Amino acid sequence: MKKVLLATTMFVAGASAAAAEVTISGYGRFGAEYVENRGAGLSDTIISSRLRFNIDATTETDAGVTFGARLRFQNDDGDVATVGNNARFSASFSGFTVSVGNVDTAFDSVALTYNSEMGYQDSSFGDSEAAFFAYNSKVGPANYMGVSATYSFGGANLYFSYVNPDQTVSTLPVGISEEIGIAADYTAGQFTVAAAFTSDAAGIVGNDIAFIGAAYAINDAANVGLNYYDNGTTAGGVDRGNQATIYGNYTFGATTVRAYLSDRENDPDTAYGIGADYALGEGARLSGSIQGDFNGNTAADLGVRFNF
Amino acid sequence: MKKVLLATTMFVAGASAAAAEVTISGYGRFGAEYVENRGAGLSDTIISSRLRFNIDATTETDAGVTFGARLRFQNDDGDVATVGNNARFSASFSGFTVSVGNVDTAFDSVALTYNSEMGYQDSSFGDSEAAFFAYNSKVGPANYMGVSATYSFGGANLYFSYVNPDQTVSTLPVGISEEIGIAADYTAGQFTVAAAFTSDAAGIVGNDIAFIGAAYAINDAANVGLNYYDNGTTAGGVDRGNQATIYGNYTFGATTVRAYLSDRENDPDTAYGIGADYALGEGARLSGSIQGDFNGNTAADLGVRFNF
Amino acid sequence: MKKVLLATTMFVAGASAAAAEVTISGYGRFGAEYVENRGAGLSDTIISSRLRFNIDATTETDAGVTFGARLRFQNDDGDVATVGNNARFSASFSGFTVSVGNVDTAFDSVALTYNSEMGYQDSSFGDSEAAFFAYNSKVGPANYMGVSATYSFGGANLYFSYVNPDQTVSTLPVGISEEIGIAADYTAGQFTVAAAFTSDAAGIVGNDIAFIGAAYAINDAANVGLNYYDNGTTAGGVDRGNQATIYGNYTFGATTVRAYLSDRENDPDTAYGIGADYALGEGARLSGSIQGDFNGNTAADLGVRFNF
Numbered sequence: 001m002k003k004v005l006l007a008t009t010m011f012v013a014g015a016s017a018a019a020a021e022v023t024i025s026g027y028g029r030f031g032a033e034y035v036e037n038r039g040a041g042l043s044d045t046i047i048s049s050r051l052r053f054n055i056d057a058t059t060e061t062d063a064g065v066t067f068g069a070r071l072r073f074q075n076d077d078g079d080v081a082t083v084g085n086n087a088r089f090s091a092s093f094s095g096f097t098v099s100v101g102n103v104d105t106a107f108d109s110v111a112l113t114y115n116s117e118m119g120y121q122d123s124s125f126g127d128s129e130a131a132f133f134a135y136n137s138k139v140g141p142a143n144y145m146g147v148s149a150t151y152s153f154g155g156a157n158l159y160f161s162y163v164n165p166d167q168t169v170s171t172l173p174v175g176i177s178e179e180i181g182i183a184a185d186y187t188a189g190q191f192t193v194a195a196a197f198t199s200d201a202a203g204i205v206g207n208d209i210a211f212i213g214a215a216y217a218i219n220d221a222a223n224v225g226l227n228y229y230d231n232g233t234t235a236g237g238v239d240r241g242n243q244a245t246i247y248g249n250y251t252f253g254a255t256t257v258r259a260y261l262s263d264r265e266n267d268p269d270t271a272y273g274i275g276a277d278y279a280l281g282e283g284a285r286l287s288g289s290i291q292g293d294f295n296g297n298t299a300a301d302l303g304v305r306f307n308f
Numbered sequence: 309m310k311k312v313l314l315a316t317t318m319f320v321a322g323a324s325a326a327a328a329e330v331t332i333s334g335y336g337r338f339g340a341e342y343v344e345n346r347g348a349g350l351s352d353t354i355i356s357s358r359l360r361f362n363i364d365a366t367t368e369t370d371a372g373v374t375f376g377a378r379l380r381f382q383n384d385d386g387d388v389a390t391v392g393n394n395a396r397f398s399a400s401f402s403g404f405t406v407s408v409g410n411v412d413t414a415f416d417s418v419a420l421t422y423n424s425e426m427g428y429q430d431s432s433f434g435d436s437e438a439a440f441f442a443y444n445s446k447v448g449p450a451n452y453m454g455v456s457a458t459y460s461f462g463g464a465n466l467y468f469s470y471v472n473p474d475q476t477v478s479t480l481p482v483g484i485s486e487e488i489g490i491a492a493d494y495t496a497g498q499f500t501v502a503a504a505f506t507s508d509a510a511g512i513v514g515n516d517i518a519f520i521g522a523a524y525a526i527n528d529a530a531n532v533g534l535n536y537y538d539n540g541t542t543a544g545g546v547d548r549g550n551q552a553t554i555y556g557n558y559t560f561g562a563t564t565v566r567a568y569l570s571d572r573e574n575d576p577d578t579a580y581g582i583g584a585d586y587a588l589g590e591g592a593r594l595s596g597s598i599q600g601d602f603n604g605n606t607a608a609d610l611g612v613r614f615n616f
Numbered sequence: 617m618k619k620v621l622l623a624t625t626m627f628v629a630g631a632s633a634a635a636a637e638v639t640i641s642g643y644g645r646f647g648a649e650y651v652e653n654r655g656a657g658l659s660d661t662i663i664s665s666r667l668r669f670n671i672d673a674t675t676e677t678d679a680g681v682t683f684g685a686r687l688r689f690q691n692d693d694g695d696v697a698t699v700g701n702n703a704r705f706s707a708s709f710s711g712f713t714v715s716v717g718n719v720d721t722a723f724d725s726v727a728l729t730y731n732s733e734m735g736y737q738d739s740s741f742g743d744s745e746a747a748f749f750a751y752n753s754k755v756g757p758a759n760y761m762g763v764s765a766t767y768s769f770g771g772a773n774l775y776f777s778y779v780n781p782d783q784t785v786s787t788l789p790v791g792i793s794e795e796i797g798i799a800a801d802y803t804a805g806q807f808t809v810a811a812a813f814t815s816d817a818a819g820i821v822g823n824d825i826a827f828i829g830a831a832y833a834i835n836d837a838a839n840v841g842l843n844y845y846d847n848g849t850t851a852g853g854v855d856r857g858n859q860a861t862i863y864g865n866y867t868f869g870a871t872t873v874r875a876y877l878s879d880r881e882n883d884p885d886t887a888y889g890i891g892a893d894y895a896l897g898e899g900a901r902l903s904g905s906i907q908g909d910f911n912g913n914t915a916a917d918l919g920v921r922f923n924f
Contacts (some may be wrong), residue, residue, distance in 0.1 A: 028683065043783060049703065049716065057334065057359075057616040059590050062590065063589070071383060075687060077761065077783075078784065079758070081700060082702070083391050084383065084389060086389065087383040139389040145385065170351045307636065328898060363640070365669070368898060371896065394697065395644070409663075476658055
């Protein structure tokens with residue numbers, strides 16, 4: 001069999017960079033996932049896996065504007081097949097990027113918000129429990145249309161996103177609205193701060209959500225941070241309450257240990273997690289975690305993740 | 309993240325060309341699309357987009373025959389996901405190409421027929437309103453099987469195509485038939501002529517359609533042309549009438565302006581379009597158009613298209 | 617249009633091999649397929665085709681472990697579209713490979729078992745008629761989870777596979793079980809031997825199947841072999857009987873002729889096949905066969921297959 005080899009770095013004919021190119025990148029992960037009390041008749045422990053391919057095409061114009069398009073093919077355990085998601089298009093120039101279609105939203109893109117995640121599946125009960133729109137990795141809504149803009153300068157990033165849940169109708173149904181989000185993050189020396197606000201998040205009228213986070217790099221090996229979320233309301237108007245998550249990690253040699261605690265308003269229980277990564281080189285790692293959710297159930301995972 | 313970079317041109321080990329290769333090409337386009345009176349409750353203006361990936365695999369035999377196969381993944385606004393279409397296979401030798409499967413048909417492949425198109429979506433009300441089979445870019449009929457042949461020599465191209473709407477049955481249902489098409493185009497100096505004829509087009513018995521077109525390159529910058537169509541009949545036997553489209557375009561610097569008029573037999577109204585492209589380099593362009601359909605409604609588009 | 621060219625072999629920047637890479641490989645095949653008495657109202661002769669793309673991503677860690685993931689997109693005549701299958705993940709080190717997900721099973725992977733196949737579609741009535749799990753090339757069961765291991769040393773390969781038809785339930789339904797398979801093959805000089813055993817094959821309780829095969833390379837041009845199968849039982853407990861297949865092939869110049877005979881226990885008829893391949897170079901071939909099934913019906917195929 002003749003193999004078609006797409007190496008990670010390769011010579012390009014001529015002295016100048018190619019004006020148009022297609023890249024395939026992504027990751028694979030697989031391992032054991034334990035979830036206490038997963039459900040009646042269900043197995044608490046399964047092999048959980050994901051394969052993600054991003055296909056990115058770009059063309060750089062004479063004036064230096066880079067047009068791009070991305071399609072993702074993602075397969076998770078429990079799926080029956082693999083289909084591509086909806087496309088995201090972008091135009092970038094000098095740190096400024098505008099995207100349309102299946103866009104990354106401000107609330108989902110801002111720094112720090114997922115920093116308490118751990119294990120080979122990068123999960124955390126300390127993530128925001130709010131409902132909001134994000135890039136759809138798999139099958140998505142039919143007439144969902146987003147527009148986003150990001151601007152990066154110095155150590156700062158600004159994010160704006162707008163999502164229309166159904167751009168084809170002249171009037172959205174009662175209770176459904178466009179989602180508008182703004183966010184910013186900034187790194188100065190050992191400090192990083194981040195904040196995000198989204199109105200009518202997930203298209204739910206009145207579901208206004210917020211995030212503020214700060215992290216401190218104690219030294220080359222140790223980091224600590226605090227994330228605070230206003231999780232907004234449900235479609236029925238019930239307040240989801242606020243949530244605070246503290247986390248830290250420490251690296252010695254190839255090993256990084258991680259921990260977090262998360263507390264929800266009006267909830268007696270505290271979620272927690274402890275985990276460890278062992279770097280295998282070239283972006284591959286062996287990772288495991290033990291986490292407890294807000295209902296007192298324990299989850300654990302141990303597996304491998306590798307990038308390509 | 310390690311990026312897998314597929315540059316547009318790259319060195320190949322050894323002095324000879326590779327015998328087997330896979331290429332990914334296609335285009336992205338996005339912009340605003342206005343359609344007057346789109347429908348009750350519908351938004352007249354939407355963001356309309358398309359991402360198209362063609363995956364082409366070829367192998368060249370010792371005797372110089374090139375076998376090829378193509379799969380297309382296309383995502384349009386309004387879709388929920390992206391799936392590949394049905395495959396097209398080909399064998400090429402010395403300007404002669406035979407294809408099977410999801411083939412390009414003669415009527416759809418001949419030169420000039422789409423030359424009045426404009427805007428970032430390459431649309432025109434001056435295109436033939438006939439029903440006929442063409443390459444299916446997305447989900448297609450289950451047992452559709454085509455065979456096509458093209459031959460190129462000098463400035464001429466000959467096209468033949470045969471499509472069986474359901475190759476698995478020994479007798480097609482009443483009113484359904486195989487479609488057979490022939491076409492030719494020829495360029496000599498400033499003149500190009502093209503003609504096509506298809507019987508039982510789209511598998512509709514009695515739907516015989518025809519096209520004849522001519523174009524003249526006045527100079528390096530200006531082109532004019534005339535397309536004439538016999539649009540055949542509907543499945544119910546109603547004559548779709550004839551259609552004539554005149555078009556022209558003029559290029560100055562990076563800008564190309566375009567216009568067309570199209571007239572249908574027994575129809576009081578005339579369709580029209582005026583548009584402009586602004587070349588951004590490397591195959592990218594900003595394009596817009598204002599077009600009027602045969603019912604007096606106006607459509608307009610403005611957006612970007614880039615190839616890769 | 618800028619083409620993205622993925623040549624079969626290309627330079628990689630730097631002296632060392634790339635740590636992460638993505639390859640696209642596969643094959644196309646198309647031709648005429650005749651099946652006697654295909655069914656009432658059905659056409660006995662159709663154009664049968666397949667396009668298969670394998671997308672393989674690998675990352676090699678510092679310690680020399682190679683993590684891999686594969687996704688396949690396959691389109692066959694009669695399909696309406698092309699979707700990816702479920703993912704297979706692997707970790708390899710020094711001839712030892714462990715896979716999870718949509719794995720290759722021992723019974724399907726062992727040498728010799730498909731050696732009587734012929735024609736451009738690589739088919740044989742002499743293949744085992746047993747039901748067993750194998751790599752799913754297209755849409756597969758939702759919660760199917762396999763684990764397999766292979767070890768290669770000298771001329772020997774050892775195979776182990778385990779498949780849980782539904783890993784999400786704590787107890788499988790009555791009559792359904794996990795499939796466990798083991799196999800081995802060994803080549804020494806002109807001799808190759810192979811054997812496989814699978815219990816509860818295809819997840820059917822009590823469906824224990826077996827294979828033993830031997831092949832002898834008479835010289836550089838001629839090969840003969842014998843495959844013997846215990847085809848297990850149906851889900852209803854009916855014995856599928858044993859099956860023996862003898863086959864041989866002979867190569868002169870670019871041409872290889874092939875033949876087989878297959879006999880089933882308690883079946884008066886004998887299946888047979890004669891075929892020929894004509895090598896076109898670079899892995900492409902023209903192949904045809906005439907085969908007779910156990911019911912006395914004849915099948916024939918003639919077409920092209922090319923790899924990339």
